[in-house]
Amino acid sequence: GAGVSQTPSNKVTEKGKYVELRCDPISGHTALYWYRQSLGQGPEFLIYFQGTGAADDSGLPNDRFFAVRPEGSVSTLKIQRTERGDSAVYLCASSQDRRLTSSSYEQYFGPGTRLTVT
Amino acid sequence: SQQGEEDPQALSIQEGENATMNCSYKTSINNLQWYRQNSGRGLVHLILIRSNEREKHSGRLRVTLDTSKKSSSLLITASRAADTASYFCASGGSNYKLTFGKGTLLTVNP
Numbered sequence: 001g002a003g004v005s006q007t008p009s010n011k012v013t014e015k016g017k018y019v020e021l022r023c024d025p026i027s028g029h030t031a032l033y034w035y036r037q038s039l040g041q042g043p044e045f046l047i048y049f050q051g052t053g054a055a056d057d058s059g060l061p062n063d064r065f066f067a068v069r070p071e072g073s074v075s076t077l078k079i080q081r082t083e084r085g086d087s088a089v090y091l092c093a094s095s096q097d098r099r100l101t102s103s104s105y106e107q108y109f110g111p112g113t114r115l116t117v118t
Numbered sequence: 119s120q121q122g123e124e125d126p127q128a129l130s131i132q133e134g135e136n137a138t139m140n141c142s143y144k145t146s147i148n149n150l151q152w153y154r155q156n157s158g159r160g161l162v163h164l165i166l167i168r169s170n171e172r173e174k175h176s177g178r179l180r181v182t183l184d185t186s187k188k189s190s191s192l193l194i195t196a197s198r199a200a201d202t203a204s205y206f207c208a209s210g211g212s213n214y215k216l217t218f219g220k221g222t223l224l225t226v227n228p
Contacts, residue, residue, distance in 0.1 A: 004160075033216075035218075041220055041221075042208075043216075043218045044218070045215050048214055048215065050214075056215070089159065091161070093161075095214075105149050105151070105166060105210055106163050106166055107163065107216060108163065109153075109161040109163075111160040112159050112160055
């Protein structure tokens with residue numbers, strides 16, 4: 001079946017602009033995660049959704065970052081007033097409901113969106 | 119913030135040799151996972167080892183876990199040029215979060 005998809009694959013924007021990054025998880029996966037990966041680093045957790053609600057947004061760096069998942073499937077990460085320091089690859093992952101099966105600890109990642117703020 | 123550290127940061131070997139990467143983490147875990155990443159994009163899950171396990175195999179991969187030392191190792195046997203990638207360990211607690219290390223860049227020369 002289809003994996004996690006993310007659009008766009010690349011986004012170049014000017015400092016101060018607003019951007020939206022989209023994630024389509026694997027069908028049936030109730031858990032969805034956003035990570036940010038800077039050059040030469042491992043992914044860093046941003047936010048986790050279980051269904052429609054953000055169960056944990058403690059990784060969001062500041063209030064310019066916001067994410068939604070209104071129908072419990074597709075999620076959008078929104079960044080306001082972008083700064084050059086926001087440049088990174090934004091990764092989305094999904095997994096099964098961890099309450100149902102122990103294998104749900106495994107997360108399936110999308111190809112990422114490379115965001116460049118000029 | 120990142121919790122784990124991989125060692126070495128970079129590793130270059132010849133095809134057919136074995137590659138060993140190590141990972142350390144800081145807090146108690148429920149499981150530890152290894153992921154592979156090509157060209158800085160999507161990560162691919164390789165193997166998961168639970169905190170009550172000491173060793174696990176999957177094909178050419180062997181993972182060990184020492185919870186007393188808070189460390190894990192990934193061994194890739196009989197490496198191939200196609201194994202060239204970055205490898206990350208990720209520690210999972212009783213919650214859902216994964217905390218990644220900085221990764222090891224493996225280069226397998228043909």
